[in-house]
Amino acid sequence: xxxxxxxxxxxxxxxxxxxxxxxxxxxxxxxxxxxxxxxxxxxxxxxxxxxxxxxxxxxxxxxxxxxxxxxxxxxxxxxxxxxxxxxxxxxxxxxxxxxxxxxxxxxxxxxxxxxxxxxxxxxxxxxxxxxxxxxxxxxxxxxxxxxxxxxxxxxxxxxxxxxx
Numbered sequence: 001x002x003x004x005x006x007x008x009x010x011x012x013x014x015x016x017x018x019x020x021x022x023x024x025x026x027x028x029x030x031x032x033x034x035x036x037x038x039x040x041x042x043x044x045x046x047x048x049x050x051x052x053x054x055x056x057x058x059x060x061x062x063x064x065x066x067x068x069x070x071x072x073x074x075x076x077x078x079x080x081x082x083x084x085x086x087x088x089x090x091x092x093x094x095x096x097x098x099x100x101x102x103x104x105x106x107x108x109x110x111x112x113x114x115x116x117x118x119x120x121x122x123x124x125x126x127x128x129x130x131x132x133x134x135x136x137x138x139x140x141x142x143x144x145x146x147x148x149x150x151x152x153x154x155x156x157x158x159x160x161x162x163x164x
Contacts, residue, residue, distance in 0.1 A: 001026070001027045001029065001064065001065060001068040001070070001071055001072070001092075002015060002026065002027070002029065002071065002072050002073055003028075003029035003030050003055075003056075003061060003083060004029075004030050004073065004075075004081075004083060005030055005031070005032045006030050006031055006032030006033065006034040006035045006038060007032050007033065007034060008034065008076070009075060009076045009077055009078070010073075010074075010075055010076075011074045011075055011076045011097070011118055012028060012034065012038060012074075013037075013038070013041065014074050014118055014124075015028070015072060015073075015074045016028065016038060016041055016042065016047060016050050017041070017045070017047075018074070018121070018124050018125065018128065019047060019049055019050050020045060020047050022049060022128065023049070024049065024069070024128070025049045025050070025051065026049065026050045026051070026072075027051050027053060027064070027068070028050060028051065028052050028053070029052075029053045029054070029055065029056060029061065029064075030054075030055055031054055031055055035052065038052060039052060061086075062086070062090055065086070065087060065090035065092055066090055066091070068092060069092070069131070069133070070087075070092055070093050070094065070095060070113075070131045071083065071084070071087030071092045071093070071094045071095070072094070072095040072096070072128075073094070073095075073096050073097060073100060073103070074096075074097045074116070074118045074124070075096075075097045075099055075100050075118075076097070076099055076118065077099050077100075078097075078099065078100040078101065078102070079101055080101050080102045081096075081100045081101075081102045081103065082102070084096060084100065084102045084103045084106055084107070085102065085106065085143060085146055087139070088106065088112065088139040088140065088142045088143035088146075089140070089143035091136040091137075091139055091140050092136070092139055093112055093113040093114075093131050093132070093135035093136065093138075093139050094106075094107060094112070094113035094114075094139070095113055095114045095116060095124075095127045095128065095131060096113065096114075096115055096116070097115070097116060097117075097118045098115045098116065098117055098118075099118065103115060106142055106146060108138065108142070110130070111135065111138050112135050112138040112139045112141075112142050113131065113135060113139065114126075114127035114130070
């Protein structure tokens with residue numbers, strides 16, 4: 001599963017094409033100016049295992065996440081993607097672009113997910129192949145370590161260091 005805006009920097013075209021010729025299904029949740037383009041890719045390239053769904057309210061999304069195997073985001077750039085933390089909180093391992101700051105901070109390679117280079121199709125496919133439920137417990141543990149309270153404490157400590 002992946003959710004977010006349908007805009008260029010989210011790199012959903014690469015994500016969609018990564019599922020061509022795979023058995024797994026991708027749920028792509030969101031909306032935006034590139035939705036029609038994504039739908040055309042699915043039709044023109046005969047990719048039948050990708051389903052585009054509209055945005056969901058958080059409670060519905062979290063219910064859906066609980067039934068998924070993994071979360072994937074291949075952003076070209078992202079300052080801090082909260083979707084990584086949300087996926088971990090729902091027990092999902094995460095496959096993420098190395099361009100997403102939160103993922104670089106939170107993902108333990110091969111333990112709770114994978115960081116991948118968006119320009120390396122082999123790396124993306126390997127991560128898809130190797131992601132498993134065995135990573136779920138570690139994903140939840142990562143979420144427990146990165147609560148709002150922990151984030152606030154880190155910000156306060158950073159401000160204190162700046163003031164010194």
